[in-house]
Amino acid sequence: MRKIILPIYVITVRDLKKFFRQRSRLIGMIARPLTWLFLIGTGLNQVIRGGLGVSYIQFILPGILGMTILFSAMFSSISIVWDREFGFMKEILVTPVSRFSIAFGKIVSGMLVSTIQGIIIMAAAPFIGIRFTIFEALLLIVFIMVVSMCIAAIGVFIASMIKSFESFNIIMNFIVMPMFFLSGAMYPISVLPAFMRYLMYLNPLSYGIDSFKHVMFVEFAHFHSDFSLFADVVLMIVFTLGSTLLAAVAFNRQQKE
Amino acid sequence: MNAIEVQDLYKSYNGTRAVNGISFEVGYGELFGFLGPNGAGKTTTISILCTLLKPTAGRATIADLDITRESDKIREHIGLVFQETTLDVELTTFENLLFHAYLYGMSREDAARRIDELLSMIGLQNKRNELVKHLSGGMKRRLELIRGLLHRPRVLFLDEPTIGLDPQTRANVWSFIKEMKRVEGTTIFVTTHYIEEASDFDRIAIIDHGRIVAVGNPQRLLSEMGQATVTFGTADSATAQTLLRHGMHDLGNGAYQIKTEDPDLFLKQVMNLQGLRVNDFKVNKPVLEELYISLTGSEIRDEYVDRPASKRRHTR
Ligand SMILES: Nc1ncnc2c1ncn2[C@@H]1O[C@H](COP(=O)(O)OP(=O)(O)OP(=O)(O)O)[C@@H](O)[C@H]1O
Ligand SMILES: [Mg+2]
16 A cells, blocks of 8 residues: 555655746746736636626636646646656656556646646636635635546656657647637537537536536626536546546556567 | 575566566675666566565575565565655654564663664764754765664565765765674665676676676686786896897887786786886776676666776886
8 A cells, every 4th residue: 555655645746846846837827828828818808798697707717727627737747758758757657556546646746736727827817807605615616626637647648658859839739729729618518510529528627617617607607608517527637537547547558668 | 505596587677678588696695796787677677586576587585584474474574675766755764663673573771772772873963853854965875774673574675775975975885784794694686877886795696688798706707708918118138138039019109008817917027127227007907887888788878977987007
């Protein structure tokens, strides 16, 4: 048991320490979504008359939250590729720690780092007129954790499939950006043509952002959400378990080549 | 019953053979040197033995555990210091070491005690709580060295442990390594570019183009390699006659030379003679570097700078 828990603990504590010590990265990670929220939100607020009880800046907050999670969890996991060439990952692979716990440790640490940032963005809600009860806030944090874990697991899976850091741009352009835009973050899924809608159904972030909408726009959720909360929760859990399993297997296999 | 046994090991990277059929063994408690030019296959061999790479063919055991079938067990018994640094520069010295200890299942108390002991042995106790990015290159290297030893491995692999260090730090690192070998009985497998450092290793292997070209005790390899030369300079004709009578050859310009297996014995005999008037003499013993160059070819590869073979010069 100790052998499984300790590496997860070590990886998590290390990543959290590094995260809090790199001030500039920390500030950047928080400043970017807030800038998006206020620049895009305020700008388009004038163009797009939200209607149905929610202004545009309010409408995109769940999406911005999803974006924050997407970038931070993905970045945390992809750092494996970097670490494998230049440091910690290389070192840890010589230790007797099982490959599964390394992969799982990376998922947990990505989940925590991303959840912390998610909570900071969530705290912006009252400033743009979205209020929620303590219970709703806690529920939201749980959803943030699940989405974060799912993305972190996808990140570990991707990191296990690529060989070098050069593929990083490809991932940003062909996976991360499409995942963001095809998630209902900026506009409701229902306005899209069918083939794009199907892509969105395959995107776990869609269900994450949708679940945020359910909590943030309680009274108006039926106008703005794309799926039922029940469907969101079930699918998120399925995606998270699936991607965690996939990540662990891929990570384990890569180490064996 | 050897610490390391390697049999016909091969490793190809897309057709190029980085390791091309090597066999050797390392006994428990031995300090074993793996010498070879850039690209010879040293790091590849270490990676295979440390279970980070799968061999293309061949067999190897560490402490009688098979590297492919029992890799998990092997990892508990080995330590590795990589050629390139793998420290976490955003963490402190102590954090780097503690996390490593945890990964080997050590308790916090045991780890902390061991860390302080090793830090003071290597003269870094005052850097215990410093961020690693604030340490000098030499300090980082020493830190990695003790990290490799922290969990008391039976076999420690060191890939170029002294690269880029100043001569004094290099000497310190070696005396520390030899001390650990003596105190803890650690078997040490080390690669190095600094050939002269290997002259007092227990055994060495010289590897070139993925093949082992010589293996054995360095002093024995040297004596097998050949003879030393003794050269005298004299302007005195009686002395010259005596030297010729003792088997020396006339090199011209008053220089006389002999090739011998045992230069010390020859000197003792000659120096005991009466009335020799010698201006100058020189003893040239083969050094490891010459052996190395003769076996691997003397062409310059990458960062290699061709240095003149060192000579011992005695003058009376
Ligand atoms: N990942 C890799 N892919 C392809 N070829 C490789 C790889 N790693 C090493 N090689 C090749 O294998 C050969 C041996 O490399 P290796 O790193 O083992 O040499 P080395 O003896 O450690 O050299 P150095 O003294 O420069 O560290 C070299 O020709 C190198 O180009
Ligand atoms: Mg090397």
